[in-house]
Amino acid sequence: MTRYGAQFGPNITFLGIPAIDVDDAKALAAADVVIVGAPFDGGTSFRAGARFGPSAIRGTDYLPHDGSRPSLAMRTDGLKELNVVDMGDVEMFSGDAKTACESLEKVIEKISNANAIPIVLGGDHTITWPDVTGVAKARGWGKVGVIHFDAHADTGDITFGSLIGHGHPMRQLIESGACRGDRFIQIGLRGYWPEAETLKWMSDQKMRSYEMTEITARGFEICLDEAIKLAMTDCDAIFLSVDVDVVDPGSAPGTGTTCATRNGCGDWFAPFPPC
Template sequence: MIDPQERWRAYGEKPDYLGLLTFSGVPYTQDPAELAGADAAIVGAPFDDLVSDRPGTRFAPRSIRAASCPPGPHLEAGVDAFADLRVVDYGDAPVVPAQPEVAHAAIEATVGEVLRAGALPVILGGDHSITEPCLRAVSAVHGPVGLLHFDTHTDTGEEVFGATLSHGTLMRRVVEAGNVAPRRYVQIGLRGYWPGEKEFGWQAEQGITSLFAHDVMHRGIGAVVEEALAAVGDGPVYMSVDVDVLDPAFAPGTGTPEPGGLTSRELLWAVRTLASRVELVGADVVEVLPTLVGSADITSLVADRVVREALTGVAVRRRAAVGA
């Protein structure tokens, strides 16, 4: 007779609705000592105090974990990232509501612990402002990094509604702080009606590469990915995925939706391909808003898959490096 408890212990084989809520059921720890030997660590950043429209992304890390399914082989790549990599769930950064500087410092410190252990931090936001402390932590270890940024918006404003600390200003701030090498910074999926001439003029001065949703439509996602790879070049790279890069048909649960975006198929393929071909030193998925009625499962599910595709790409790259 099958002993299900024994199978859980031996193989981690259980339905995704059972057990402690961790990403894909991976082991949970908040002890830095237990990060030793981990290849990647999932970190929650449940913070949304700096949004300019609809709040609620503080609930996303829990929702993304709940949407995650058990590990298994990627049917296109032929790799099970969770078998090739040791992945742990490092819980949530101890953010403090209504104190953004304190919350950002907590996120930076938590991501820093993962990096010091030699693991790849994969962060579940949160609004997009959480990428700023993540990049501070990453650049403290690796120096100015390349950046692959999927988004509807550039997030390079000097201010948003008068606020200089915002989910719409972070990318300008990390460039000006020297956390990101601007000539190795690529934006993918831009569309809509913001920002304007001033922001794009500043970006041109910095040498930032902007690739639009219409580029994906006319040229195809493959050509856009190749241009992104050429621009980001060699060296350490951080990847940030704002789910509003997707058309709202594929990600309705986000604070600033914009029609006309990428499909989930295009995004997931691009994330995996890029992660397999760059030196990825950190990644995040942000702006999932699971509190909108009817949207939680769709958007949280695609965010889960973004993480899985990134980890699959890392596993593919590692296999290629060892000739497996």
């Protein structure tokens, strides 16, 4: 597997955990969790730059990169108690979405087949299509529940004449059968999209979307408990997908397509937020 190495900054691992070559079957078999960089932003419809995400996430912590992060609340150190390793970045040229997604899917399938958990650092949300497809190929087609945190549904059909893009992955996964629509749970949708036609498609798939208006009215913990229970019913695996734009734009103003509302009540689009 080709690594970008220092293409997007220093060639470091996540918090100093050990590096792994995913083509090393013995090392992969010993892994519990594999960090995967997916430096792809060819699917963005507005501002690009998410290709720098994996390197930024790996390098942002100011504490020593010693492969250890104890939790006071949990009295555990996940990086020590599990064998967590970093394979570096998958080669994903943002000008060739099809090849890039195929490369990522193969890596995720390989890691899943080794019974390790892939944690993928994006990259724009296009990557959820190859990510979940790879897991479903390994763990069971149609047997993967998805919990998707996002301001947006990402169930669009075509953008700029392309079926591949950051607004489409959830539709692609349901249409292919990799996931069941009725086990596809969305949390945090707000703002101005999607339009009625796409909302009808989502309803036809029996998707369950907890919009911010519902979360505000009923409480987050109640909604989250329901979501986890539903996503796990009749499924053999769970895939968690988090788009950073699900948080208040004040906490992530540099994301590519924000959706600035307070609890889903207002609605304004910020084309040039400060970053």
